[in-house]
Amino acid sequence: MRSNWLWLADLPGRERALAIQGGVGTLMAPWARHFGFVHHLASPRSLQVQSADPDTANIATAGASPCALPYRDAAFDCVIWEGVLERGVTAARGADASAVLAQVFGECRRVLRPGGCLYLGVAVAAWPGRPVGAARILSALARIVLRCAAVIPRVVWQRRVSAWVPHTDRLSLPPAMGRLLKEAGFSSVQAFYIDPSFHQPWSITPARRRAVLAYESRQAASAGLRWWIAWLGLHPLLYESHMFLAYARESEASPAPRRV
Amino acid sequence: MNPKLRQLLAACSVDGDLARPIRWSDALILQNYGAIPPAVGKRGSYVLNRGFNLLLLGRGGVPRYFCKCRPTADQSLGRETAVLQALNRDPELSGVAPPTRGARSEELQLQVSEFVPGQSYAFRVPRLRESQWAASMRDILTLARRVSTRVAALLPDFLAGTGPVVLHEVAAGSLTELTAAGLGDDQLRALDTAIRRAGALPRLLQHGDLWPANVLWHQGAWRLLDFESFGRVQVPLYDVFHFVRTCWSLRQPRLEAAGVWIDSLASNDREAALCRYTIRRETSEFGLDAPQAIGVLLYYLVDVTARFIRRLPRPFWEPLALEVQRAADRLNAGVPLEEVVLGRT
Numbered sequence: 001m002r003s004n005w006l007w008l009a010d011l012p013g014r015e016r017a018l019a020i021q022g023g024v025g026t027l028m029a030p031w032a033r034h035f036g037f038v039h040h041l042a043s044p045r046s047l048q049v050q051s052a053d054p055d056t057a058n059i060a061t062a063g064a065s066p067c068a069l070p071y072r073d074a075a076f077d078c079v080i081w082e083g084v085l086e087r088g089v090t091a092a093r094g095a096d097a098s099a100v101l102a103q104v105f106g107e108c109r110r111v112l113r114p115g116g117c118l119y120l121g122v123a124v125a126a127w128p129g130r131p132v133g134a135a136r137i138l139s140a141l142a143r144i145v146l147r148c149a150a151v152i153p154r155v156v157w158q159r160r161v162s163a164w165v166p167h168t169d170r171l172s173l174p175p176a177m178g179r180l181l182k183e184a185g186f187s188s189v190q191a192f193y194i195d196p197s198f199h200q201p202w203s204i205t206p207a208r209r210r211a212v213l214a215y216e217s218r219q220a221a222s223a224g225l226r227w228w229i230a231w232l233g234l235h236p237l238l239y240e241s242h243m244f245l246a247y248a249r250e251s252e253a254s255p256a257p258r259r260v
Numbered sequence: 261m262n263p264k265l266r267q268l269l270a271a272c273s274v275d276g277d278l279a280r281p282i283r284w285s286d287a288l289i290l291q292n293y294g295a296i297p298p299a300v301g302k303r304g305s306y307v308l309n310r311g312f313n314l315l316l317l318g319r320g321g322v323p324r325y326f327c328k329c330r331p332t333a334d335q336s337l338g339r340e341t342a343v344l345q346a347l348n349r350d351p352e353l354s355g356v357a358p359p360t361r362g363a364r365s366e367e368l369q370l371q372v373s374e375f376v377p378g379q380s381y382a383f384r385v386p387r388l389r390e391s392q393w394a395a396s397m398r399d400i401l402t403l404a405r406r407v408s409t410r411v412a413a414l415l416p417d418f419l420a421g422t423g424p425v426v427l428h429e430v431a432a433g434s435l436t437e438l439t440a441a442g443l444g445d446d447q448l449r450a451l452d453t454a455i456r457r458a459g460a461l462p463r464l465l466q467h468g469d470l471w472p473a474n475v476l477w478h479q480g481a482w483r484l485l486d487f488e489s490f491g492r493v494q495v496p497l498y499d500v501f502h503f504v505r506t507c508w509s510l511r512q513p514r515l516e517a518a519g520v521w522i523d524s525l526a527s528n529d530r531e532a533a534l535c536r537y538t539i540r541r542e543t544s545e546f547g548l549d550a551p552q553a554i555g556v557l558l559y560y561l562v563d564v565t566a567r568f569i570r571r572l573p574r575p576f577w578e579p580l581a582l583e584v585q586r587a588a589d590r591l592n593a594g595v596p597l598e599e600v601v602l603g604r605t
Contacts, residue, residue, distance in 0.1 A: 030295050034297075203289055206288065214288065214323055
């Protein structure tokens with residue numbers, strides 16, 4: 001069910017896809033059913049031999065870093081990168097994560113055909129860099145709230161406040177990823193929320209206020225706290241897992257792809 | 261959106277609005293049960309799953325269409341589309357189900373219904389007063405009975421035969437599967453004997469999954485949803501037992517401490533009395549006698565438990581298996597189940 005996002009993606013073709021750092025036998029089989037041929041890029045350390053399973057005969061595995069993809073320009077209809085902030089290249093948290101992501105996104109843009117789509121799956125939406133946009137204000141407020149929580153006598157309230165405060169860095173993720181993808185040359189970026197988790201994607205909701213309100217309205221009989229948070233436009237706070245579809249459409253407005 | 265999905269949506273368009281491009285921000289994937297195309301089993305056959313549902317928003321973010329997307333090999337969706345379209349055409353029951361269309365390609369089949377914005381009965385039922393609960397159950401079960409009768413006339417091919425249903429014959433398969441749930445031989449024998457006592461019953465198509473989440477209140481009328489299992493069961497009263505049991509469990513303050521429904525029916529509290537009254541009234545509406553009602557109750561419990569055992573892990577079917585065991589134990593202890601389930605008449 002983790003592969004059903006492909007029904008939301010507008011792909012130019014289904015001939016060839018590149019899956020970055022997936023694992024053969026886990027999610028490679030669904031990609032192999034959707035695409036004519038799938039290249040699986042594993043980190044050199046975890047390189048595995050190509051599976052002998054007939055279901056995955058159209059998968060070729062190679063070992064390389066996503067910062068320098070060993071493929072020619074415009075080779076793929078789709079590039080799939082799951083666990084963007086968790087695995088491999090971006091595992092090191094901090095300010096340089098942006099630089100690494102920008103480099104990988106540039107490479108993804110280079111190997112995509114015109115109209116091709118980059119899929120990014122983020123299991124834990126915690127932006128590793130500095131807060132961006134509304135998150136800057138909210139994280140400052142959160143620090144104040146956290147200090148106040150220490151003097152609140154009731155343990156239950158302390159727990160509630162402490163549980164919500166770390167989620168403010170979720171607000172940074174959509175704008176930061178959007179900016180990096182645009183800078184890498186992607187002409188349009190679509191953000192979605194995955195609920196309840198990346199590994200159990202029971203729903204995929206566009207990260208737009210009205211779509212989130214429609215989704216949250218179905219979850220409860222009456223408008224609760226979650227609905228009001230979404231109404232205020234702070235919906236990134238509500239969801240732990242995100243996904244992004246970035247398109248490499250040719251247009252005059254889009255900047256030239258960054259060559260690495 | 262995927263061009264193949266877009267084509268199918270356009271094929272389901274009535275007034276042309278689905279033929280126009282759909283904005284990415286207006287499509288939500290809901291109830292994402294399984295991948296399409298489905299996984300291929302080791303022997304090369306497709307492992308069936310229920311695909312996913314799609315909610316399409318209209319102007320102002322208001323839900324406009326509800327779409328079910330299933331693998332092509334799935335048999336249930338085509339049947340459901342046929343039922344909904346038959347109801348749409350029927351002048352008396354056209355309001356019960358939303359206007360629906362269907363289309364299919366090599367790897368995907370689609371059912372598009374106009375979104376029904378009503379409130380789910382599952383949200384209402386825990387808050388209803390006893391009299392309101394009894395009245396709403398009566399109305400919903402009456403509607404379900406009308407739908408069953410009408411669809412049998414509109415789609416005669418759905419009936420598995422023209423003669424009556426011999427209960428122990430349809431129950432035999434599920435009964436043997438219950439050994440996996442830890443039922444002993446004496447328990448299985450008691451159940452089989454009670455089911456045999458019911459003999460043959462008139463054949464009637466059942467909704468198959470009539471529970472509060474599949475019932476909506478909209479514009480002053482009840483609407484029924486999810487006809488994917490419609491006609492799988494053709495034993496009258498099956499829907500009644502499923503509906504009453506699930507309503508009862510939703511009305512319990514703490515579901516995990518709700519206990520066993522069969523035990524609750526034997527108690528003297530008001531909720532149990534209302535359950536018994538509803539079952540008694542429906543039994544009479546169908547023209548069945550007490551042994552037949554008990555036979556159907558046991559068949560229902562056995563069938564739903566066996567289906568859960570086939571599809572779901574132990575924690576899901578364990579409470580149902582306990583219901584079956586309690587019923588069998590009462591039969592073995594010589595307790596007249598007629599009195600427990602229907603009350604003293």
